Amino acid sequence: MDFAFFLIQLLNGLQYGLLLFLVASGLTLIFGIMGIINLAHGSFYMLGAYLAWSLASLTGSLAAAILVGIPLTVLLGMGLEWLLIRRLYERDHLFQVLLSYGLILIFEEMRSIFWGDDVHGVPVPELLNASIRLTENLSYPVYRLFISGVCLLLALGLYLLIQKTRLGMKIRAGASNRDMVQSLGIDIKFLYTLVFALGIALAAFAGMINAPLSSVFPNMGGQVLIICFVVVVIGGIGSVKGAMVASLMIGLAETFGQVFVPEVAGMIVYLLMAAVLVWRPAGLFGKT
Amino acid sequence: MAAFRKPHTVFLAAALLLAVFPLFGGAFYVQLISKIMVMAIFAMSLDLLIGYTGLVSFGHAAVFGLAGYVLALLGPQYEAASLWWSLPAAMAACAAFALVTGLLVLRTKGIYFIMVTLAFAQMLYFVFHDTTLGGGSDGIYIYNKPTLAIGGFALADLEKIEHFYWLVLLLMLAVYLLLHRVLGSTFGRALVGIKVNEHRMQALGFPVFRYKLGSYVLAGALGGLSGYLAAVQFGFVNPEILSWHQSGAVMMMVILGGMGTLYGPVLGAFAFVLMQEAFSNQAWFGPWAKHWQLGMGLFIILVALYLPRGLAGLFARRHEAATEPEDEDKTGSKAEGAP
Numbered sequence: 055m056d057f058a059f060f061l062i063q064l065l066n067g068l069q070y071g072l073l074l075f076l077v078a079s080g081l082t083l084i085f086g087i088m089g090i091i092n093l094a095h096g097s098f099y100m101l102g103a104y105l106a107w108s109l110a111s112l113t114g115s116l117a118a119a120i121l122v123g124i125p126l127t128v129l130l131g132m133g134l135e136w137l138l139i140r141r142l143y144e145r146d147h148l149f150q151v152l153l154s155y156g157l158i159l160i161f162e163e164m165r166s167i168f169w170g171d172d173v174h175g176v177p178v179p180e181l182l183n184a185s186i187r188l189t190e191n192l193s194y195p196v197y198r199l200f201i202s203g204v205c206l207l208l209a210l211g212l213y214l215l216i217q218k219t220r221l222g223m224k225i226r227a228g229a230s231n232r233d234m235v236q237s238l239g240i241d242i243k244f245l246y247t248l249v250f251a252l253g254i255a256l257a258a259f260a261g262m263i264n265a266p267l268s269s270v271f272p273n274m275g276g277q278v279l280i281i282c283f284v285v286v287v288i289g290g291i292g293s294v295k296g297a298m299v300a301s302l303m304i305g306l307a308e309t310f311g312q313v314f315v316p317e318v319a320g321m322i323v324y325l326l327m328a329a330v331l332v333w334r335p336a337g338l339f340g341k342t
Numbered sequence: 343m344a345a346f347r348k349p350h351t352v353f354l355a356a357a358l359l360l361a362v363f364p365l366f367g368g369a370f371y372v373q374l375i376s377k378i379m380v381m382a383i384f385a386m387s388l389d390l391l392i393g394y395t396g397l398v399s400f401g402h403a404a405v406f407g408l409a410g411y412v413l414a415l416l417g418p419q420y421e422a423a424s425l426w427w428s429l430p431a432a433m434a435a436c437a438a439f440a441l442v443t444g445l446l447v448l449r450t451k452g453i454y455f456i457m458v459t460l461a462f463a464q465m466l467y468f469v470f471h472d473t474t475l476g477g478g479s480d481g482i483y484i485y486n487k488p489t490l491a492i493g494g495f496a497l498a499d500l501e502k503i504e505h506f507y508w509l510v511l512l513l514m515l516a517v518y519l520l521l522h523r524v525l526g527s528t529f530g531r532a533l534v535g536i537k538v539n540e541h542r543m544q545a546l547g548f549p550v551f552r553y554k555l556g557s558y559v560l561a562g563a564l565g566g567l568s569g570y571l572a573a574v575q576f577g578f579v580n581p582e583i584l585s586w587h588q589s590g591a592v593m594m595m596v597i598l599g600g601m602g603t604l605y606g607p608v609l610g611a612f613a614f615v616l617m618q619e620a621f622s623n624q625a626w627f628g629p630w631a632k633h634w635q636l637g638m639g640l641f642i643i644l645v646a647l648y649l650p651r652g653l654a655g656l657f658a659r660r661h662e663a664a665t666e667p668e669d670e671d672k673t674g675s676k677a678e679g680a681p
Contacts, residue, residue: 091453141647147453148398152597153646155590159639167633280460280586287457320468324461328446331458335450 058188063313064306069198071305072205076260077278078285078297079212080253086292087229088246090139091147093154096279097161098254102127102261104165107174107270116179120262124255131254135247143246162273171272176265201263208256209298216294225249229292284323288330290340299338353518353605360511364504373575376507378615379514380571385595385607386517387564392593393601394525395557396537397448400456400589401463402565404443405436407584409566410573411470412436414482422486425500429488433566439466440562444555463589471581481580484573500574510571514608517564521604524560533557598645600654609653617641 081095102123109119134157142150177183178197185193216222228235228242236242261274268274285304289296304323311322330338360379364372384406391397409432416431417423447458470476487500490509498505524530532553535543544550573579582588591614599610621627621634630636649655 085453138643138647145650148392148597148601149646149650152594153643155594156639156642156646159635159642163633163636163639167636276587280464283457284461287454291453317472318468320472321465324464324468328458328461328465331450331454331461332446335454337454 056189058192061188062192062194063309065194065198065202067306067309068302069202069205069305070309071302072202072209073260073264074278074282074285074305075209075298075301076205077257078282078289078301079209079294080256081282082286082289082292082294082297083249084253085286087225087249088139089143089147090250091150091154092139092253093151093279094157094161095154095253095257095282096275096277097158098127098131098257098275099261099278100165100273100275101130101161102258103176103265103268103270103274104169104261105258106262106265107176108169110176110265116176116262116266120259123262124259127258128251128255131251132247134254135250139250140243140246158275161275165272173269173271175269178266197266201267204263208259212256212294221248281323284327287337288327290337292341293337293339296337296339357511357515361508364507369503372503372507374615374619376503376510376575377572378611379507379510380568380575381592381595381615382608382611383510383514383517383571384565384568384592385599385611386514386521386604387561387568388592389596389601389604389607390521390524390533390557390561390564392596393603393606394530394537395533395554396540397554397558398456398593399459399558399561400586400593401459401461402561402592403584403586403588404463404466405439405562405565406569406572406588406592407470407579407581408439408466409433409436409569410579410583411476411482412566413488413570413573414484414579415476417484417486417488420485422489425488425490429567429570432570433563436566436569437559437563440559441555444558444562448551448554448558460586460589463584464586467581467584467586470584476579476581479581481578483578485577487574487577506575510575513567513571517567518604518608521564525604529553529556594642598642598652600652603654605657606652606654613653 077095077099081092084090084092084095105123105126106116106119109122110116113119113122138153138157139150142153178195182197182200185195186199187193214222216225224235224240224245225248228240228245232242235245281304285297285300288303289298289300303326307322307326308319311319315322334340360375363375367375384402388399388402391399391402412432412435413423413428417428443459443462447455447462450458470481471479476482487506489496490498490500498509500506500509525533532543532548535546535548536550536553540550569583572583595610595614596607597610598614599608600606617638618634621637622631624631627634627637645652
């Protein structure tokens with residue numbers, strides 16, 4: 055294996071990992087801060103992809119689709135939190151699981167009713183539709199690099215938001231003691247609504263930006279959901295830093311696994327998770 | 343427990359009704375109810391973990407599928423296997439799988455436990471999916487139903503759907519009664535204690551880890567029983583029977599029906615499959631039958647919002663409210679577990 059080939063796999067693995075981070079960070083925030091197990095998180099990834107496809111074919115530009123689509127998903131996230139999720143904070147986690155399972159079914163059917171059951175492609179934006187030549191017959195698409203860059207920027211933004219802003223401080227406080235924060239006069243309900251919408255928006259954005267690479271198809275949320283739960287657990291629940299490290303680990307393990315040991319590629323991710331949890335039962339950065 | 347009489351009558355009435363059903367029900371419904379009862383066994387075995395021991399397994403399909411594969415791989419290809427050895431073999435394999443994985447997964451707690459059980463189930467899924475061991479993603483056909491005979495005299499002909507139905511019914515009732523006995527024993531009481539407060543049980547001198555492992559292995563063996571029956575009914579196995587969708591579906595049956603009761607999972611299995619059939623019924627819903635998941639999703643959400651004990655709560659509320667409020671759900675089964 056020569057260096058260029060290795061480099062391509064490395065970049066692919068990183069890009070896949072960074073994309074996973076977008077979905078998984080929302081999942082880990084919603085679980086870590088609100089204590090909600092949201093099985094429907096993958097459905098928002100799917101929703102994002104379908105929105106990208108339909109809005110891009112309407113407006114002719116993926117950028118416009120994202121600009122219109124993100125506010126829509128934020129509104130949807132806030133609405134769902136307000137209408138349904140809010141009622142389950144005090145309840146057993148398993149009823150949240152049940153509720154979000156119901157949501158998955160509804161999302162799939164809505165998708166089927168509004169958008170049909172076909173597979174669709176989304177064109178790569180004109181501006182980014184190029185590739186960098188590495189050797190005579192190997193080249194790397196610019197769009198993948200672009201995705202990696204955007205994901206890194208968002209990760210940085212998320213870090214700054216949570217660690218350095220006043221809002222982030224309130225969110226962190228709300229995660230450790232909900233009642234205390236509320237008695238200090240902070241509107242914790244609204245804060246939770248925001249966190250939920252933020253998590254949803256991240257998942258939907260991941261679906262949108264990845265639509266040109268993955269194409270758009272029914273049930274696309276399921277696989278992403280399971281892998282992202284793996285990421286969240288390896289990283290340690292509620293830890294955004296852990297989600298980042300775990301996403302990259304999974305992204306690289308899966309990409310290189312498919313190259314070197316294709317027979318057991320499917321299993322690698324789960325082996326990795328089992329190994330990490332036997333070693334550290336609360337994940338890499340989880341609080342024990 | 344004061345109102346013990348009434349559930350008794352309900353139990354007998356339900357058993358009797360199910361027993362006579364094949365005499366007037368059509369073939370389609372006999373097979374449908376057989377399938378539901380197989381799932382009910384599966385759901386009861388999972389409820390032993392989720393509802394009684396506080397172990398939320400998201401990988402219970404592993405034993406369901408494993409049992410089917412044991413039957414398919416160990417049985418002779420063109421002849422019928424005997425149920426007398428193939429069923430114990432399948433259940434033993436599942437118990438062994440549960441024992442080995444249990445030693446590892448029981449070291450974790452809460453959502454980590456959920457995910458590690460998923461991980462082992464997924465590994466088994468990929469073993470059957472990506473290797474030629476069990477026919478890859480196509481799976482294996484089981485051409486002949488197992489025989490059930492004593493010294494040449496056939497007790498039942500499982501090729502006949504009614505006979506299979508009665509066998510499943512019998513086994514479902516047997517599993518119900520067995521679990522009822524187990525849960526009434528010291529072991530079962532201790533499991534519920536572990537669910538509510540593990541540390542306290544430890545301090546009281548109970549071998550908590552061994553009890554949990556015991557529960558995990560028993561649930562594995564009973565889950566294997568249901569998987570064996572499913573493989574017999576459908577006549578083939580493929581990796582999908584041990585995918586996470588299957589683990590998720592049975593978990594939904596348990597939660598929907600009502601965790602921590604034995605009839606809850608049975609109700610859940612019936613509700614889950616019958617609702618699915620109802621919403622996809624063309625005669626009732628016309629063009630909307632194609633979108634049956636919509637109705638199913640709404641139904642599930644309504645239960646999650648308004649029935650805090652699942653469907654079982656509809657029946658339990660009346661006589662249990664008078665006796666004692668069981669508040670263990672609140673503290674015990676939060677996914678983080680005890681502090």
